[in-house]
Amino acid sequence: xxxxxxxxxxxxxxxxxxxxxxxxxxxxxxxxxxxxxxxxxxxxxxxxxxxxxxxxxxxxxxxxxxxxxxxxxxxxxxxxxxxxxxxxxxxxxxxxxxxxxxxxxxxxxxxxxxxxxxxxxxxxxxxxxxxxxxxxxxxxxxxxxxxxxxxxxxxxxxxxxxxxxxxxxxxxxxxxxxxxxxxxxxxxxxxxxxxxxxx
Numbered sequence: 001x002x003x004x005x006x007x008x009x010x011x012x013x014x015x016x017x018x019x020x021x022x023x024x025x026x027x028x029x030x031x032x033x034x035x036x037x038x039x040x041x042x043x044x045x046x047x048x049x050x051x052x053x054x055x056x057x058x059x060x061x062x063x064x065x066x067x068x069x070x071x072x073x074x075x076x077x078x079x080x081x082x083x084x085x086x087x088x089x090x091x092x093x094x095x096x097x098x099x100x101x102x103x104x105x106x107x108x109x110x111x112x113x114x115x116x117x118x119x120x121x122x123x124x125x126x127x128x129x130x131x132x133x134x135x136x137x138x139x140x141x142x143x144x145x146x147x148x149x150x151x152x153x154x155x156x157x158x159x160x161x162x163x164x165x166x167x168x169x170x171x172x173x174x175x176x177x178x179x180x181x182x183x184x185x186x187x188x189x190x191x192x193x194x195x196x197x198x199x
Contacts (some may be wrong), residue, residue: 018134055117063192068173068185072098073111074146075188077171080195085152087115087126089170091114093144096136100175108134111188113148115179117156117195123181126153126168161199168195 035045064075068115071094078089092112093099100109108127109146110130116123127150159166168191173185 011155013105035081056151064189065192066189067171068188070187070189071095072187073174075113075170075191078170078191078193080168080197082198084195085157085194087152087168088147088149089113089172090147091131091148091172093133093146094142096140096142099133099135101135102137103134108132111134111146111148112173112175112177113150114173114181114183115150116169116170116171116181119155119159123167123169124155126156127151127180128150129176159197161197163198164194165194165196168193 043179049186051057057155064077066074073094074092076092078087081191091113093111100106108133112128112130112196114128115126117126118124129148129150131146131148131168169190171181171185171190172188173183174187176186
């Protein structure tokens with residue numbers, strides 16, 4: 001009995017990857033490799049796939065916008081973990097100094113991230129979080145990446161996890177607490193991205 005079940009499971013596992021290899025344009029992995037070999041860039045292939053998907057071009061990829069100076073820090077990427085109900089961003093620190101002192105010597109400073117979500121009536125604040133950073137005392141060169149995560153507020157937490165897609169925004173601001181979803185930081189940037197509420 002166990003052998004029979006294993007054979008059925010193995011057949012399913014072999015069949016699934018073949019289906020998953022087709023892109024929105026109906027291309028296989030071999031087709032994509034041929035396009036790369038012909039000289040097409042990954043960006044061109046990605047744009048072609050976005051055009052086939054039926055999703056508006058401006059919403060298909062993450063847009064990081066340098067609204068403030070990104071010399072010291074920058075949001076690199078953001079996303080949503082629907083089962084844990086958490087919004088998360090990777091914050092890249094690009095300089096050794098400028099963060100208010102070494103650990104144990106200076107107070108350090110905060111990289112604030114304001115998260116917002118659009119439920120259909122425009123962006124509204126969801127939550128805010130920060131990571132505490134210092135200057136680098138050992139002569140190591142940047143970059144460093146910090147994770148900033150916040151729990152969903154009651155509205156996002158109670159939203160239907162039925163696969164719906166929402167537009168989200170994260171705003172990074174060094175030392176100055178961001179206020180609202182249109183806040184322009186002096187040092188930092190914003191990321192506009194899409195989240196999917198999977199059960």
